[in-house]
Amino acid sequence: MTMSPTTAEPVETIRLRVNGVTHEAQVPPRRLLSDALRHDLGLTGTHVGCEHGVCGACTILVDGQPMRSCLMFAVSAQDYELTTVEGLTRPDGSLGPVQQAFKDCHGLQCGFCTPGFITTITAGIAENPDPDRAEARDMISGNLCRCTGYQNIVASVLRAAEIQREDAQNGDGEEQGR
Amino acid sequence: MKPAAFTFQRPTELSEALAAYAANPGAKILAGGQSLIPLMSMRLTTVSELIDINGIGELSFIEASEAGVRFGALARHAELHAHEEARRVQPMLHAALSHVAHATIRNRGTTVGSIVHADASGEMPVVLTLLGGTLTVASTEGRREIAADDLFIGPLETALESGEIAVEAFVPALPARHGIAFDEIARRHGDYALCGLGVVLGLTEDGGIESVRAGYISVTETPIVVDLTECFPDGIDASSLVAAGEKALEQLEPEGDIHASAEYRAQLARTLTARVITAAHADAKARLFQEVTA
Numbered sequence: 001m002t003m004s005p006t007t008a009e010p011v012e013t014i015r016l017r018v019n020g021v022t023h024e025a026q027v028p029p030r031r032l033l034s035d036a037l038r039h040d041l042g043l044t045g046t047h048v049g050c051e052h053g054v055c056g057a058c059t060i061l062v063d064g065q066p067m068r069s070c071l072m073f074a075v076s077a078q079d080y081e082l083t084t085v086e087g088l089t090r091p092d093g094s095l096g097p098v099q100q101a102f103k104d105c106h107g108l109q110c111g112f113c114t115p116g117f118i119t120t121i122t123a124g125i126a127e128n129p130d131p132d133r134a135e136a137r138d139m140i141s142g143n144l145c146r147c148t149g150y151q152n153i154v155a156s157v158l159r160a161a162e163i164q165r166e167d168a169q170n171g172d173g174e175e176q177g178r
Numbered sequence: 179m180k181p182a183a184f185t186f187q188r189p190t191e192l193s194e195a196l197a198a199y200a201a202n203p204g205a206k207i208l209a210g211g212q213s214l215i216p217l218m219s220m221r222l223t224t225v226s227e228l229i230d231i232n233g234i235g236e237l238s239f240i241e242a243s244e245a246g247v248r249f250g251a252l253a254r255h256a257e258l259h260a261h262e263e264a265r266r267v268q269p270m271l272h273a274a275l276s277h278v279a280h281a282t283i284r285n286r287g288t289t290v291g292s293i294v295h296a297d298a299s300g301e302m303p304v305v306l307t308l309l310g311g312t313l314t315v316a317s318t319e320g321r322r323e324i325a326a327d328d329l330f331i332g333p334l335e336t337a338l339e340s341g342e343i344a345v346e347a348f349v350p351a352l353p354a355r356h357g358i359a360f361d362e363i364a365r366r367h368g369d370y371a372l373c374g375l376g377v378v379l380g381l382t383e384d385g386g387i388e389s390v391r392a393g394y395i396s397v398t399e400t401p402i403v404v405d406l407t408e409c410f411p412d413g414i415d416a417s418s419l420v421a422a423g424e425k426a427l428e429q430l431e432p433e434g435d436i437h438a439s440a441e442y443r444a445q446l447a448r449t450l451t452a453r454v455i456t457a458a459h460a461d462a463k464a465r466l467f468q469e470v471t472a
């Protein structure tokens with residue numbers, strides 16, 4: 001059994017598929033997935049707010065579905081395709097539809113909550129490509145933002161859905177990273 | 179805000195998990211983790227060994243038949259909520275699950291896990307009790323079925339013995355001439371309710387009131403179901419609804435905390451009792467109409 005050099009506790013070698021790339025890391029079983037992404041893999045796009053499931057900042061996509069990365073252990077996450085905010089750009093590295101919409105609509109201020117909103121909305125508009133305002137509010141009801149007052153985030157949901165529909169019409173919807 | 183160290187196992191067969199649990203009764207089962215991981219992170223609980231059951235494929239199923247709905251320990255809240263056949267057979271599942279946490283939490287949390295967690299503020303323990311459901315548990319000794327009435331023995335405490343893993347739950351179908359409703363008041367949608375209830379209401383063949391049963395959340399220490407039938411000898415009107423609220427309160431123990439005073443919770447119980455019975459009555463009449471015209 002390997003021991004961690006810093007905490008002298010047993011570690012396991014795990015494989016995580018994140019944004020289409022397989023990473024290997026040595027982690028103790030208690031490593032939260034959010035910490036594994038940030039500390040072990042250096043993917044600091046995923047933010048950590050409350051660390052007990054309430055704020056939504058750490059939301060990532062697990063096989064395409066939004067889940068709290070602070071409420072999973074990294075050792076439990078090896079069977080899934082994980083997508084973080086870094087994986088939601090277009091293949092050429094430019095902003096993906098939801099990211100572009102947040103820019104267009106000024107959907108962020110400090111940006112701390114934003115990664116969790118981007119991932120949640122990406123899954124939301126995949127399921128409902130044409131939400132109305134009430135559906136947009138419902139989509140983001142599990143995420144907290146302390147800056148914006150949400151109005152511009154709701155506008156961003158509607159704009160993101162619009163961009164996604166335009167993409168689909170132009171036939172390049174499929175290329176976007178998952 | 180980080181869990182204390184523990185050892186970890188991730189069996190892919192139920193028999194392996196049961197053997198591991200039998201070998202270390204101090205271990206804990208990890209299902210969706212949506213209650214357990216926050217408790218561990220806040221160090222409200224420490225665990226020497228975790229047995230993660232998420233790799234056990236056979237626990238991941240939902241079966242709806244005319245008898246009722248059976249769902250495995252890995253059926254996620256979101257899957258049960260979205261299951262059309264389950265909704266048709268027993269509509270209370272969908273109605274109550276709409277109030278369980280946020281969609282993101284429902285994607286990972288399991289309904290069986292929330293039943294076993296036995297939080298009197300959780301929707302699904304009381305739904306199991308209200309519907310007269312059962313939980314099936316397994317150990318290396320074999321399987322046994324526990325009726326909801328015998329399952330919840332204290333706050334966050336069930337009749338499961340150490341070494342037992344809950345493998346599936348069953349709720350019977352909604353009988354003919356019955357209707358349901360569920361509603362609650364929470365500070366934010368998706369938060370635990372300050373008070374809430376589900377009602378199952380039965381009609382007689384000529385449309386009178388045959389039975390009214392209500393299950394309450396967040397106003398007692400364990401899931402509670404109150405029979406309110408006697409409040410409606412002559413059907414449902416404003417005064418019988420008030421009487422039902424008072425009758426229910428005789429058996430509830432609303433307590434004050436930072437979110438709501440005891441008096442406010444009691445007032446919510448009165449208001450919601452009237453509202454939800456009215457909705458269940460409308461639902462029963464609509465279903466009866468469908469049954470008659472079908």
Ligand SMILES: Cc1cc2nc3c(=O)[nH]c(=O)nc-3n(C[C@H](O)[C@H](O)[C@H](O)COP(=O)(O)OP(=O)(O)OC[C@H]3O[C@@H](n4cnc5c(N)ncnc54)[C@H](O)[C@@H]3O)c2cc1C
Binds near residue numbers: 215278368371
């Ligand atoms: C922000 C937030 C809001 C929430 N709001 C609500 C809400 O409004 N209503 C509500 O009802 N819930 C709410 N929840 C909790 C959620 O519903 C959980 O999913 C559920 O309570 C527990 O299910 P789980 O699968 O996540 O279980 P876990 O967290 O994995 O386990 C919970 C407990 O049950 C035991 N356990 C689980 N499965 C089994 C099994 N098969 N056999 C034996 N033991 C088992 C575990 O050992 C542990 O002690 C919320 C959670 C969060 C983070």
Ligand code: FES
Binds near residue numbers: 048053054057059071
């Ligand atoms: S950090 Fe995970 S929900 Fe707040």
Ligand code: FES
Binds near residue numbers: 112113114144145
């Ligand atoms: S932009 Fe600051 S918290 Fe949302």
